Amino acid sequence: MRIAVVGGGISGLVAAYRLRQRLGPRADIVVLERGDRVGGVLRTGELAGEPLDLGAEAFVGRRPEVVELMAELGLDDQLVRPAGKRPLVWSGGVAHPLPPRTLMGIPSDAESMRGLVDAETLARIAAEPTRPLDWRPGTDIDVYSLIADRFGAQVAERSVDPLLGGVYAGTSATIGVRAAVPPLAAALDRGATSLTEAARAALPAPSNAPVFGGLRDGYGALVDALIEASGAAIVTTTAATRIARGRRVSAPVNDTWTSEPAGSTDDSPYPAGSVGDRSTSAGSAGDRSGTSSSVGDQSTSVGSVGDGSSGGRAGSEIPVGGRSTSVGSAGDRSGESGSGGGRSTSVGWVVDPIGRVDAVVLATPAPITARLLRAVDPIAAEAVAGIELSSSALVALALPHDTALPDNSGILIATGEPLRAKAFTLSSRKWPHLAERDVALVRASFGRFGDESPLTWSDDELIAAAVTDLSTVTGIPITPLEAVVQRWPGGLPQYAPGHTDRIATLESAVASLDGLAVAGAYLHGVGVPACVAAGTAAADRIVTSLGSHV
Structure with a gap:
């Protein structure tokens, strides 16, 4: 049984690990990563001789996924918590305390904004509950339009934008309410008569639990542990160029694999002695060299400039768990048998350049996912293509x-x-x-x-x-x-207005594609816990799909 996981970020690595948990040693799991390292936006570098995260550095501590995963992997001693200090907001050339009692910077009362906004804006916030609110349940608009209309532009620019920028590297003008602040949208849908009322209703209950968590030696420790526990073949500097439904042609003499649509000549099987024998070509997750570059990941130390290249080699080899090989090129036809006439049935998938697999997880960024899905399901591809980065x-x-x-x-x-x-x-x-x-x-x-x-x-x-x-x-x-x-x-x-509808369309379309699952930060949250959940859900879908054929 062969399963391809396309994309070696945290979602893909978790999917590979969960597949190993559920399917055991009999599964041949291949993680295909177009960059020269795995981990995605989780990268632990080195500064002043010690490890330091150069991408994500924390996770939301009130979600259980990362803490539970660390415990499974024996990383309990890596769990660290912040000191509990609050940030400042730089506005108008002055540092202000981050306003309290806000939901992603959205105030639940006027007093919390005192000092950060002017007197006119304070009065506007205080009077907001007296103004009629026009909100249709199920609607979605950008956060800025809602906040500026109800509270004033200063609240959006000085309180909301700094927090949204830290989560999405975007602004309130480009992020949708429903995806970025789901509790607020839910409160409005339930009939809140003002934005102030909705913000108060959506605020989490007071808690002494730590808001965030992290890893003592950086996320590289988690990435390395996932690689080891998954037992997957990690193939780097090799992009998936195409996926297609596999098709078994029943002929009088032999059974032949082809790929759909009929007439394609682009399906390549596993070359002898490569991925099919559980061999590995992997990027080092614990890379702490001063300079590293890959697709979606460029890192350099002082005095050097990364060229942004991801390398052009197919199957760069760095041993993981003592196994090392590369993958054959897309044009390699070794192991194929000629197709005769006969009846054909849809069976498994073909992933170029690694060949035929029983199932595939697409744990790739939204634009790549859209490209790979285009020939398989245009509706799914169109939905995910609308997500920008x-x-x-x-x-x-x-x-x-x-x-x-x-x-x-x-x-x-x-x-x-x-x-x-x-x-x-x-x-x-x-x-x-x-x-x-x-x-x-x-x-x-x-x-x-x-x-x-x-x-x-x-x-x-x-x-x-x-x-x-x-x-x-x-x-x-x-x-x-x-x-x-x-x-x-x-x-x-970017979780633009309409994001939740877009994802619902994608997932509905993918539900009809037996043996295929999607995962990634573009689905239900950009944080590490959400990505862990997405990888787990993708693995569960694949296991269920395979179970119906075994």
Whole structure:
């Protein structure tokens, strides 16, 4: 039994691991990754001689998926919690405390916004419950239009945008209410008479539980553990170029695999001695070298510039679990038998370039998923093709340990401020385990949806921008001892208005494709817990599908 998982991000790796759990050692699981490493936007690099996450660094602690997965993989000792400090918001050239009692920055009362917005806006927030609210259940609009209409533009730009930017690398003007703030949409659907009432109803109950969690040695520890536990063949620098339904042609003398549509000459079986024998070609998840580049992942250290290439080799070989081989090219026809006449039935799938499989999980970014689905199900492809991606860049700085940084978890930048950075994470203040190091650590984020210019800047330009802007918002000189730059082109999907309908259309269409499942950050949440859930759901769908044929 062969199963292909296309895409080696966290969703794909979790899908491979769950498939191994459910199907046992008899399953031949292949993870196909077009970049030169697996892990997707989870990447642990090195700064000042120690590991540091250069992509996602935390997960929502109130969701159980990551904590439970860590326990399964024996990583309980890796679980760390933040210090509980709150971030600041930089607006109007001044640092303000992040407003309390808000839902993704949406206020539940006027007083929480005092100091961050002007008196006119405060009065508008206070009076909002007295104004008629026009909301049709099931509707969806961008967050900005709703917030600016009810509370004023300052609330959207100074309170909501900084938080949405941290989640989606977008702004309230491009993100839909229903997907980004589901509890708020649900409260409005239930008949809330004002946005203030809806925000109050949607606020989570008070809790002493930690809001976030992380891994002591970075997400690389989780990625490495998933690779090992999945026992999958990890094939890097090899893109899936096409998927098609497999078709078994029953002939008098032999059974032959072809691919649909009939007449295609592009289906390639496993070459002898490669993926079919559980061999592996894998990228190292724990790569902490200063420079790494792949599709959707470009990283360089100070003094070097990544070229953004993902490599052109098919089947780059890095051993995992002691096994190593590469995959054959798409044009390799070894092992095929000629097709005679006879009756044909749909059976399994063909994934180029690795050949025929019994099932496939597409754990790829939305645009790639759309391309692969186009010939299989145009309706599914059209639905996912409407999901756009945002790009960003990150600069990690190691500063002298005694640098007088604010005693806050970070500094978020309001929309319209004359700064290039969009946010700063004061990592040594946020995470107690990082505070123990010999240096003070800061992460500076650049770029939002519609503005990819930071990706075109050189490493030196990004580092200079980070240093200058950090000095501005802290009011102190910043002298980095070391810095690392990480670029994330197309790193995060945008949950635009209508996103939930788009995903419902996709999943309805995929439900009719026996032996195929989708997973990824574009489905039901961009956070790591949501991706773990998506990978698990995809594996369960495949197991159910295979069970109906076994």
